[in-house]
Amino acid sequence: MAVIPDQKVATAVSNADAPWDEFDSQWYADHNYGEIHPDDHAVISRVGRFFATRAIGRKRHAIDVGSGTNLYPALAMLPVAESITLWEYSASNVRWLEHGVRPYGQLWDPFWEALRESAPMYRRFQRPRAVLPAIAKVEKASVFALPEGLWDLGTMFFVAESITGIPTEFELATRNFLTSLRPGAPFAAAFIRNSRGYHVRDLRFPAVAVTEYEVRRVLRPYADELTVEHVAPGQAFRDGWDGMVLALGSRNRRPRP
Numbered sequence: 714m715a716v717i718p719d720q721k722v723a724t725a726v727s728n729a730d731a732p733w734d735e736f737d738s739q740w741y742a743d744h745n746y747g748e749i750h751p752d753d754h755a756v757i758s759r760v761g762r763f764f765a766t767r768a769i770g771r772k773r774h775a776i777d778v779g780s781g782t783n784l785y786p787a788l789a790m791l792p793v794a795e796s797i798t799l800w801e802y803s804a805s806n807v808r809w810l811e812h813g814v815r816p817y818g819q820l821w822d823p824f825w826e827a828l829r830e831s832a833p834m835y836r837r838f839q840r841p842r843a844v845l846p847a848i849a850k851v852e853k854a855s856v857f858a859l860p861e862g863l864w865d866l867g868t869m870f871f872v873a874e875s876i877t878g879i880p881t882e883f884e885l886a887t888r889n890f891l892t893s894l895r896p897g898a899p900f901a902a903a904f905i906r907n908s909r910g911y912h913v914r915d916l917r918f919p920a921v922a923v924t925e926y927e928v929r930r931v932l933r934p935y936a937d938e939l940t941v942e943h944v945a946p947g948q949a950f951r952d953g954w955d956g957m958v959l960a961l962g963s964r965n966r967r968p969r970p
Contacts, residue, residue, distance in 0.1 A: 761831030779872030878919035
């Protein structure tokens with residue numbers, strides 16, 4: 714997306730420096746999720762099939778880290794979750810979530826339909842629009858303040874690489890997500906590939922450019938049966954990136970050296 718002259722541009726580098734409470738949540742939701750893009754559809758389908766095979770059995774306490782204005786990770790966990798914590802730091806995103814899940818709007822119907830196409834458990838699940846607000850809780854907190862070992866199912870989509878320009882903060886945020894999960898917990902994490910930062914209206918937010926290599930390197934010590942793949946962009950609706958990196962696996966019992 715081109716920068717309009719004379720716009721106010723944030724010069725944030727670290728997570729702490731970025732103007733998160735000024736984040737225009739509704740604009741971001743409309744711009745990124747106003748329609749389901751092919752790469753989102755591909756990611757949703759993979760995640761749906763993964764959870765349908767790896768999160769079966771008992772209902773789980775789930776967490777979506779850095780939910781922002783994206784509800785499809787929570788929807789992907791809905792049939793196998795007893796509770797879902799939406800962990801979000803930005804005050805504007807928290808307000809959006811508190812309104813947006815009660816109940817969620819028609820914008821998310823194509824995303825639920827993609828999940829229904831991915832696995833039978835979504836087709837069998839009844840009344841997702843009523844169930845999500847009943848089991849979801851919005852928690853205003855930072856990814857850097859996640860407690861260890863509390864959840865047994867987790868997602869983190871477009872967060873660790875998109876909240877800072879400092880690689881060590883990306884690594885810490887990614888590790889914190891994994892260590893917030895109990896051993897054996899299935900997880901799905903997605904990252905914008907080679908992001909060079911992004912605009913939300915007239916503000917620029919930082920990012921760390923990552924590929925499959927960096928994602929695999931950071932996740933491998935904490936994950937079993939890890940798969941990491943590049944999901945190519947279906948269309949260029951945002952400048953400065955070249956698709957997504959999707960990681961699927963389960964939290965291991967102890968970190969490897």
